[in-house]
Amino acid sequence: IFGACLWQMNKALDSPFKSVIKFAYLELLLRGETTTLPLFSDRVKCLVTYPEKLAGTEQDAMDLAEIDPYILLARDIIAFYTQEKSEQKRASLIQECMFLKTLEGFESQKNTKFGQTSHLKATMDMMQAWHLLPENFSHFLRFRNWKYKELIAFGAKVHDYLIETYKRLRWIFKSFGADTGLTITERDISILGRKLFTFYEQKADKIDYIRSVSRDLMAQEHITIHITKYEGVFYYYAFQGQLDHETVKSNVDSVIKREDNLVRLIVWLLVNGILAAKTQLHLTKNFLPIDLVDIQKLTELLIKTFPIIHFSRISPANLLKREKVLRALAIVNFEKEPVKGSKTLKSTMVTENSYGEYFIQGYTTPIQLKNAMRILLTQHYVSRWNNNLDIFIPAQDEQSYLKTLIER
Template structure:
C-alpha cells in the first residue's frame, strides 16, 4: 500500500471511529433518559432476536425459524449478570443446555428510527426498529416465522411497559426505495419513499449488526458517482462490503414526493396534531425550495458526523459529536425558515411551542418525574435556549398538565389552523407544478385520506364530534366532576375539571368543559375525545336525580371496554374504501330509573362505532323502537351479543329483571 492509499485508509477509519462515537453518544442519551427502558430497547430485545430458546420470550417452536444478528457477540452485549436480572429462571446459559444461538444469523442490521436518543424522546415514546433482512435468504416460510417471533417479542415488551414495533425490510427493496414493510399494516401508501429513507438515515441508532455504508460516502454525489466511489473503496481494499449494509443512494428528493407526504402527515396529525407540526413544517421547507429536486436534512447530519471537513470552520468548532441531535438541528433550520419567510413568521412561535411540548411530553408531569427525566429536561432546555428555540412563554408550558380545558382547546385550535392553512398553501404550490411533474400519491391514497378527514371534521346528525385538540393523549384529566342542574323540568349536565363540590362550582366556572342535556352523550363525548379515561377519577355533586356515582362509573367502565380509543392513522384502508358498517354497539336502558310497569315509554340509548371511526348516539322512547333498532344491527351489521360485539347495560334498579324480560321477550 503506497502513502496515498494508506492516508485514504486512515481517513476512512477515522470516519468509522467518529460514527461509532456518535452512535454511542445517542445510546448514552437514551440510557440517561431512562436506564430501564434503555436497557430493554438496546440490550434485551436485540438479545431476544439473536436467540431462540424455549423458556425465553420470542421462542418459536419450529426448526426452520430464522433468527440471529450479524456481528453480534452475546457474551459482551448481554453479559450473564444482565441475563440473570431479566431472566432469572431461564436455563439458556447453563453449561449443559443446548446452544440458543445460530451459526447462520438472518438479521443483517437492527436500527431504531425516530426520537429515541434525542431531545424528543419521552416516557410514552414507542420505539420502531428497522430490521434489515434479505427475503431470498429466508423464503416465505422463514419470513412468516420471523414475523411471528417479532410479534411475540413485541407483546412481551408491551407487558413490561414499552411499545415496540419491528419492521422487517428487505435490503434490496430498500436500496431501490421500495418500502414494503412485512409487518406494517399502516403503510403510508405511495407517498413515503425517499422521505422515510431520509428519516431512517438521519435519526437511527445502530443497535446491533452492520453499519450503514451511507455514512462513509461523501455527500453531494450523483447516483453513478456513489456507486463508483463504493467500487473504488472495495478495489483498494479499504472496504469489505460484508461488514456494512448498503441501503443505496440517497440524495435529493423530487418535489412530487412532498405533496403526497404532506397529505399523509395530515392523516397522522388527526391522532396527535402537535407532533405533526414539526414534520409538516419540514415538508414545507423542502417544498419551498426553488429547484425541482430538494436536498434532504440527512446529508446535513452526515456532514456533522463523518464529513466535518465539508462544513465551515465555525460549524465544526460549534458542534461536538455529543451535541449533535437530529431533532433539535432540524427544528433550528425550520425556525430559521419561518422567521425569514414573511408569510410564515406568525407560525414561528407555534413551532417553538410544539417543539418544546414534544420534549415535555411524558416528562413534565411532576408526579411521574424521575431523576433521569429531570436531568434530560434541564439539558434539553439549556440546548434549546442556546439555539434560540425556547418559546417566550416556556414556563407556562412547563405546567401544561395543569392548564384549564379552555386553554387546551385554544392551543389545539391554533395547531389545527396551522395544519389546515399549511395544507392549503402546499396545495396551491403543488397546483403550480408542470404537467410532467410525477405524482407519487395515488387516487386510492387520496380517497383513504379524504375519508379520514371527513370522519374527523364532518358534522352529522347524532354523531359525537371530535374536538380539535392538541393530542387526545394530552387531554386526559386526572379528576372530573359531573354537576347536574334542573330548571323548569329540564336537566342540564356539566363536566368540570378537577374535584369540586356543589359549593365550589360558582368559583370554578372557568373549569367547565362542556354542558349537555343528555348525561350519556356527555360521558361518551368525554371518552371519545380522550378527556375521560380508565385512570380518571369521576366525582358527582349532590343532586335530586336517581342517578348515583356508581351508575356513572359502571357505564364508563363498560364504554371503555366496548369502545377502545380510535387511532385514525391505524384505521384499516380497506374499511375506508368500503361502505361504512357498524362494528360494535352498547345499549343503555332506563338510565334515569323511571317507573316502567304500566308506563307507555321505556327510554333507551344505543351508542355505535362504525368502520370509519365515527361514533353515534340514537335515542328511543319505546320497547318496540329499541327492538327494531337491535334487529337492524343484527340483520344489516351482524352486531349482537352472540357475535360478541353488543353489550346491554341496565343500571341496578327495582325493575331491572322486568326490563331485561321486556327486551329479550
C-alpha cells in the same frame, strides 16, 4: 409533496406536534430557490460521519452529542419563519409544538427512573442555547394543569396552522411542471381523505371530535358532574377538577361541556379522550335517582367497549369498503324512571363504525330499541351472540323486569 401533506394531516389527528414541524419543513423546502429538494437526512449523516463535507460554518458548530435531528430541523424552520415579521407567530408556534413534543416524548418513556429529569434539563439547555425554547416555556411545563379552554384554544391554533399551511403548499405545488412525479396513488388519496372526513365531517347523531392538541394528552385526573334544572329541563355539566355543589359556582371557567343528556355527555368525554380509565369521577349533590356508582359503572363499560381510536391504526382496507358498525352498547333506563304500566322506555344506543366514527341515538319505547338491535344484527352482525353488543341497565327495582322485557 401532496401525498406528504395529506399524510401529515392524518398523523396530526392523533398528535399534531410532530406534524406541525414536518409541515413547516415542507414549506421551507418548497419555498427554496433550488430545483431539487435537499435531503435533511444527508445533512445529519454528514454531521455524524463526514462534517468536512459541510459548509465551513457548520463543521465545528456542534458536539456529536448535540446532533438531535428534530432540534436541528426546528432550528432551520424557525430561522426560515423569522425572516419576515409576518411569520413571527408561526415561528412561535413551531417552538411551542417542538417543546410539547419533547415533553410528550419524555412522558412516554415508561422505563424512565425517578430522578432522570436531567435528560429533560439537558434538552432544554440545548434548546435554549439555540433559541428554540418558547418564551413562556414554564407555562407549557404545566400543560397537564391547563384549563380545558386553554387546551381547546391551543388545539384550534395548531389545526388552523396545519390547514392554512396545507392550502399554501397546494398553491405552491400547482406551480410545478406537469412532469413532476407523483408517488401517491388514487387509493392512497382515498384512504387519507376518508380519515380526514372521519375527523372533520359532521353527521346526524355523530359524536364530533374536538380539534384538540392530542387526545392522549387530553385526559383529566378529575372530572365533576354537576346537574341543574332550568325551566323543567335537566342539564348536565362536566367540570375539570374535584368540586362540590358550592365550589362549582366559583369555577365556571372550569366547565368542559354542558348537555341535556347525561349519557351523551359521558360518551363525548370518552370519545375525545377527556375521560379515561385513570380519571376519577365526582358527582355533586342532586335530587335525581342517578348516583355516582351508576356513572362509574357506565364509564367502565364504555371504556372496555370502545377503546380510544388512533386514526393511524385504522385498517386501510376498512376505509375503502362501505362503512359498517363494529360494536354497540345499549344503555337502558339510565334515569331509572318507572317502567311497569308506562308506554315509554328511554334508552340510548352507542355505536362505533369501521371508519372510526361514533354515533349515539335515543329511543323512547321498547319496540324502537328492539328494532335498532334487529338492524344491528341483520345488517352488521352486531349482537350479544357475536360478543359485539352489550346492554347496560343500572341497578334499580325493575332491573329484572327490564332484562326480560328486552330479551323476549
